[in-house]
Amino acid sequence: MDPALFLQAAILSAISAVIYIIIGILPGTDETATMAPIALALLMAGLNPVLVLAWFMGSIVAFKIGDAVPVALAGIPGGVMAVPQVPDALVAKEHGLADLLLRKGNAAALISATIVTLFVLGVSIALMPVGAWLNISDLVLGVKVARWFWLILIGVIFLSLTSKNKWLAIAMIPAFAILVQGIRGVYGKTVSVSLFLGITVGPLMFELFSALNKDLRKSMERRGFKEIKLAKVGKIKLNPFAHLTKEELIHTIIWSPISSILATVMSPVGLTILIGDTLRETKKEKLQGSLLAYTVREGIKLGTYIGGTLIPLLVIGAATGPMSAGPAAPFFQNIPNIGMPPYKYIIEKYSYWDISALVILSVAVALLVAYPLIVKYSRNITLLVFRRISAESLYGLFIAIVLLLAYYDAGIPGIFGMLLVALLSGAVSRLGVSLGVLFMVLVGAPMITALLAAL
Amino acid sequence: MNGDEAYIEIYGELVSLKELAIASIISTALAFVLFYFSPSIAKAIGMPNLANALKITLGAIGASIGFFFSIPLTKVKRKIVEEE
Numbered sequence: 093m094d095p096a097l098f099l100q101a102a103i104l105s106a107i108s109a110v111i112y113i114i115i116g117i118l119p120g121t122d123e124t125a126t127m128a129p130i131a132l133a134l135l136m137a138g139l140n141p142v143l144v145l146a147w148f149m150g151s152i153v154a155f156k157i158g159d160a161v162p163v164a165l166a167g168i169p170g171g172v173m174a175v176p177q178v179p180d181a182l183v184a185k186e187h188g189l190a191d192l193l194l195r196k197g198n199a200a201a202l203i204s205a206t207i208v209t210l211f212v213l214g215v216s217i218a219l220m221p222v223g224a225w226l227n228i229s230d231l232v233l234g235v236k237v238a239r240w241f242w243l244i245l246i247g248v249i250f251l252s253l254t255s256k257n258k259w260l261a262i263a264m265i266p267a268f269a270i271l272v273q274g275i276r277g278v279y280g281k282t283v284s285v286s287l288f289l290g291i292t293v294g295p296l297m298f299e300l301f302s303a304l305n306k307d308l309r310k311s312m313e314r315r316g317f318k319e320i321k322l323a324k325v326g327k328i329k330l331n332p333f334a335h336l337t338k339e340e341l342i343h344t345i346i347w348s349p350i351s352s353i354l355a356t357v358m359s360p361v362g363l364t365i366l367i368g369d370t371l372r373e374t375k376k377e378k379l380q381g382s383l384l385a386y387t388v389r390e391g392i393k394l395g396t397y398i399g400g401t402l403i404p405l406l407v408i409g410a411a412t413g414p415m416s417a418g419p420a421a422p423f424f425q426n427i428p429n430i431g432m433p434p435y436k437y438i439i440e441k442y443s444y445w446d447i448s449a450l451v452i453l454s455v456a457v458a459l460l461v462a463y464p465l466i467v468k469y470s471r472n473i474t475l476l477v478f479r480r481i482s483a484e485s486l487y488g489l490f491i492a493i494v495l496l497l498a499y500y501d502a503g504i505p506g507i508f509g510m511l512l513v514a515l516l517s518g519a520v521s522r523l524g525v526s527l528g529v530l531f532m533v534l535v536g537a538p539m540i541t542a543l544l545a546a547l
Numbered sequence: 548m549n550g551d552e553a554y555i556e557i558y559g560e561l562v563s564l565k566e567l568a569i570a571s572i573i574s575t576a577l578a579f580v581l582f583y584f585s586p587s588i589a590k591a592i593g594m595p596n597l598a599n600a601l602k603i604t605l606g607a608i609g610a611s612i613g614f615f616f617s618i619p620l621t622k623v624k625r626k627i628v629e630e631e
Contacts, residue, residue, distance in 0.1 A: 119558065119559050119560055122558070130607075133603055133604075133606075133607045136603045137601075137602075137603040137604040137607065138603075138604075168559060169559070296557070296558075299555075299557045299558075300557070300564075300567075303555045303557075303564060304564075309555065312555045312556055312557070313553045313554070313555060313556075314553065314554050314555075314556050314561055315552075315553055315554075316626075317561065317624045317625060317626040318559075318560070318561050318624055318625050318626065319625075319626045319628060320625050320626065320627050320628065321628045321630055322627055322628065322629050322630060323630050324629070324630055429599075475627065475629075478623070478625050478627055479623060479625070479627060480618065480623065481618065481623070482566070482570075482617070482618065482621040482622060482623045482624070483557075483560035483561070483562050483624070484562055484563065484566040484567040484569075484570045484617065484621040485570050485614050485617035485618045485620075485621050486614070487562070487567055487570065487571070488567060488569075488570025488571040488572075488573065488574045488575075488613065488614065488617050489570075489574050489610055489611065489613065489614040489617075491571045491574070491575065492571065492574035492575040492577075492578045492609075492610035492613060493578070493606075493607060493610050495575050495578070495579075496575075496578045496579065496582060496603070496606045496607070496610065497603070499579075499582075500582075500602065500603060500606075
């Protein structure tokens, strides 16, 4: 690989880290809605997909480190993945240990990102033959079906069964596949980008349109400003090992890599809750349990995001889980100007070692930017972001980018197709269907509808 | 600043629908203006063959400029209490 490409990757990862620390700290910023459209815009703008991967790895590290800051200091989640952390963070905050929690979480994130990146790259090489086998197609009911489709189907059924509304989630598998293929039929081409964006902004759009109804708006109305109590932060040592107990360190080292593999098909939020809550229950004392659960969850957050992106990208070649079909989905969509999905471009054009070196470099650069920034200036950055950046300006930016990409994908019909998918996604998400189900159906829709028709 | 206005709570953030409309219109308008003028801009900077590739880049830059314009036009609805 050209050395200039490594330099560009390092620069992009650093820029991404700075931007996503801010987005991570901001409350109400959903990972898929904020990471996917930007990665998609970069891919559609013609940036080399391998550089977009560097950008994306930088954004994972910074976002996951950033979204823990408001949780630890104010009990407010910076992103969806930070939501399970709130109850334990509040326990620590009540005991006046907010800054200890911040240090522990940061240290676990740094250690996890380093270990998991190396672990996942090693595991991916071992799993390569499985990837080749998964890409073979078989004839089923006269339909040509790639073997990875069954992995998606198992994943989507599993995810449906773990959704709050499992029966609706199961029913949405064929129903949403038909909607997707129907829209594609109307457009006369296999669009993905605008439909994918529809799912990402679905919950936000649904809330906004609900607010336009006078009766519904009443239950959403609040008077005055939102009061946020920000805890103080003392001096923090840069050495991550100084902040963790032996037990926290061992659990982080064990559970982060395990969750990275499980996230290939399982939900990152689900894994974070499951493992964290189980660990908390092992402790008799509430505070000790909360500190352990919070710390290890910070490691698991990084583990699921890195593993959930890299294993499907490097080994399987299909979006098989909620992470690869969610925030990382742009890598698995057909991008018109590349003529193939970006993951394919990356693995065909570059050697495994080049990709690995680039991934390690981008994670290292993002950690070098994000970790010291948060350790030294977490309170100042949070104050600046909370006081200066309004929710409206950020939502406005994402709405503009989504409209632009939907228009570029399929013109004016693309915008309305996106709106249709958004409102349906928002409605079923409100009814308890995990958005991951819809993302995975979007990937498997042609095969699902073909098999349905052949039945 | 007027703290008595009713806002909508979305994802734990208080949002004024009017301000959101203003921010969205500014960002979207700037995104589409730069998107449409990208062929002329590409020609002006001496790279007419990049006109198509620059469309999304310039559109996203337009949306980002809109974001920075929106910051002073929209109120932050968080009241920060610093604990000592």
